[in-house]
Each structure stands twice: as structure tokens, then as C-alpha cells.
Amino acid sequence: MKKLIVPVLLSSLAFAAPSMAAHPMCGKTELADVMGDMKDQMKAVKKAAKSGDIAKVTAIANELLASVDKADQYVPLVISDKKELxxxxxxxxxxxxxxxxxxxxxxxxxxxxxxIGAIKMALGKIGKASKKGHKAFKMDCDK
Ligand code: HEM
Known part of the structure; x- marks a missing residue:
């Protein structure tokens, strides 16, 4: 009997794993979309910083500011998936x-x-904000 149960249990676990996401909307929210934009903007701003193009850094930073203002309005999924809190x-x-x-x-x-010195300082601060924010409020979609 035991011989049968163990493989059956193991295989059911293997099949269950992909559907064990934290939430069906994990990674698919409006906030996740805005965060995705911020990721692209950060990539672009780091590239501009590397090439020493300060005007470009300023321009992308202003786009990033607009994204941050959007992110301020959405409730993280880990807090709630409903409007009423x-x-x-x-x-x-x-x-x-x-x-x-x-x-x-x-x-x-x-x-x-x-x-460039001030740019590097600001980028470091952004990295810290992101790390802290994700640790506290970002749901792990694989759990
Ligand atoms: C420039 C800084 C940041 C970048 C580039 C960034 C980027 C990202 C990325 C790429 C994701 C995954 C999106 C997906 O699943 O498709 C994400 C998710 C998330 N981030 Fe950020 N992030 C930043 C700052 C922050 C900060 C400061 C906070 C909180 C104070 C935060 C809270 C979250 C939350 C809550 C999610 C999950 C979205 C949800 O709940 O639906 N992020 N972020």
C-alpha cells in the first residue's frame, strides 16, 4: 500500500505546483503594469547615466516621476484585491x-x-526604495 501512495502523492504534488501561485492576478495587476514601465525606465536611465548624458537622465527621470505618481494610487495585491479596504x-x-x-x-x-556623482547617489537611493518596498509589499507569484 505504502509503495503506491508515495509515488501517487509525489506526482500529484508535481502537477499541483504550477497552480499554486499566490493569487490568480499575481503579476497581472495595473500596479504590476506600472512597475513594469518603471523597470524599463530604470534600464534606460542607467544607460543614459553610463554614457554621461545628463539631459537624457533628467528627461527619463521625469517620465519615471509620472509612473511613481500612478503607482501611488494602486493597492498592492498582497494587501487586497478589492477596492473597499x-x-x-x-x-x-x-x-x-x-x-x-x-x-x-x-x-x-x-x-x-x-x-554624475549626484545621479549615482539618487540611483542608489532608488535601489534602496525598491528593495525595501518589494520586501514589504510585493507578493511572490511562485508561492
Ligand atoms: C524604480 C523602482 C522600482 C522598480 C523598477 C520596480 C519594479 C517592479 C517590477 C518589475 C515588478 C514586477 C511586476 C510584474 O510582476 O510584472 C514590481 C512589482 C511590485 N512592486 Fe515595484 N518597483 C520599484 C519600486 C517599488 C516600491 C518603492 C514599492 C513599494 C513601496 C514597490 C511595490 C511593488 C509591488 C507591491 C509590486 C507587486 C504588484 C502588485 O501588487 O500587483 N515597488 N516592481
Whole structure:
């Protein structure tokens, strides 16, 4: 009997794994879309910084600012998948918005940076904001 159960259990686990995503909307929300845009903008801004094109860094940083303002309006999936939030969720959303506010400060630094040193400092701050924000609010789609 045991001999049969173990392989059956193992194979059912193998088949169950792909459907074990944290949430059917994980990675498919409007916020995930905005974050995807931010990723592209960060890639472009790093390229411009590398080539020393400060005017281009400023221009992309301003696009990034518009994305950050959009991100401020969406509730992370890990907090809720509904528009109506209870008191706890509202408090969590405020925390999220504080993280976005910190990011906005860093991106504002980037938009006003006049030399490579200031650009590098701002990029470091953006990296920190992103790491902290994801640790606290980004759902792991594979779990
Ligand atoms: C420039 C900085 C940032 C970049 C480039 C960035 C990029 C990304 C990317 C690529 C994803 C995955 C999207 C997908 O699944 O397709 C993501 C998801 C996410 N990020 Fe960011 N991120 C940044 C900053 C932040 C900050 C500061 C926070 C929070 C304060 C944050 C919160 C989230 C959340 C909550 C998700 C999951 C989306 C959802 O809940 O539907 N991110 N981000």
C-alpha cells in the first residue's frame, strides 16, 4: 500500500505546483503594469547615466516621476484585491504610500541631479526604495 501512495502523492504534488501561485492576478495587476514601465525606465536611465548624458537622465527621470505618481494610487495585491479596504488594509496601504513617497523623493533627486556623482547617489537611493518596498509589499507569484 505504502509503495503506491508515495509515488501517487509525489506526482500529484508535481502537477499541483504550477497552480499554486499566490493569487490568480499575481503579476497581472495595473500596479504590476506600472512597475513594469518603471523597470524599463530604470534600464534606460542607467544607460543614459553610463554614457554621461545628463539631459537624457533628467528627461527619463521625469517620465519615471509620472509612473511613481500612478503607482501611488494602486493597492498592492498582497494587501487586497478589492477596492473597499478595512481599517488594517487602509493602514497597510498608507505604509505602502509612504514607501512610494520615499521613492518619489529619490526620483526627484535624480531629476534635479546636475552631475554624475549626484545621479549615482539618487540611483542608489532608488535601489534602496525598491528593495525595501518589494520586501514589504510585493507578493511572490511562485508561492
Ligand atoms: C524604480 C523602482 C522600482 C522598480 C523598477 C520596480 C519594479 C517592479 C517590477 C518589475 C515588478 C514586477 C511586476 C510584474 O510582476 O510584472 C514590481 C512589482 C511590485 N512592486 Fe515595484 N518597483 C520599484 C519600486 C517599488 C516600491 C518603492 C514599492 C513599494 C513601496 C514597490 C511595490 C511593488 C509591488 C507591491 C509590486 C507587486 C504588484 C502588485 O501588487 O500587483 N515597488 N516592481
Amino acid at each position: 478595512n481599517a488594517t488594509q487602509q493602514a497597510d496601504f498608507k505604509d505602502y504610500q509612504n514607501g512610494i513617497k520615499f521613492l518619489k523623493g529619490a526620483v526627484t533627486d535624480l531629476a534635479s541631479a546636475k552631475d
